[in-house]
Amino acid sequence: MMPPGKTAVFLLLVCIMASPDQVISKNPICTKKQREKILEVCDYFIQPGYPLRLVSRDSPCCVAVREVRDRDMECVIMQLTNQEKLKYSVEKIRALHRLCELPPPPHNHQEAQVIE
Template identity: 70%
Template sequence: MLPSWKLAVLFLVVCMVSTDLVTSKRPICSKIQREKILKECDYFIKPGYPIHLVSRDSPCCAAVREMRDMDMECVILQLTREEKTKYSIEKIRALSHLCELPPPSPQVLGTCTQEQKEALLNDCQKFIKQGHENPRPIPVMGQTCCNAVNKVPKKGTRIDMQCIVDLLTEDEKTNHNARKILNLPNHCQE
């Protein structure tokens, strides 16, 4: 039987090791995930030259994104000696950045509201009504019509007038010319 002080030291060591395992910041990846990444990414992670760039749409990146937090350190920690010579650790580490999907484009987020449509129809009535007028009236910057146009969200660099046209009711389509509505930013865009 061990003396009590040795037992206490052993208990302390076990507790310290257990705490490190439980509170580890490294996510645990499975052997299956590691093997899948090494198999699918084999072509891209070989050491030396040429350097082959991986596509975000590739099976390699799909395997990387399946892993929680895409933390390649977990894969690197599990490499055998043979695998450490077969693969580039730097290239494995770079996979998480290379396979990361870009954030959604802000260009497609803008949508107009019913209130913006109603304000535009009201303030731009004389510029967008159906029919042909000679000379055709054109809105000018600073007028209430152009102010209403500039409150419509942009899609990319252009004001999204298609959004306004899409919100038109059948009755509004009869009374207002969609082509004239779509043309308003050409006169009003700041």
């Protein structure tokens, strides 16, 4: 039987080995470069206060947002420095997730023609 300290370390190692993708991600949700690009091209839309400025789905801002996996703006927000949190509205950055979503493709139903 192992001493309690070694048992705890062993169990911790087993847990880490069982789920390596949760401990070390080789495919991050967003990168520092993506964050910087969003702050740069979305600057006009994410400034705090009023007026509220709506962003177009075709804008360079939304293109940059869609480059982030799942448009996960929480990842961008987590990387903000304290100075950036004062300069930009966290709520407006969070809203980019919804505002930059592409609409679903139109349904291409061919209507059945009745032959008489």
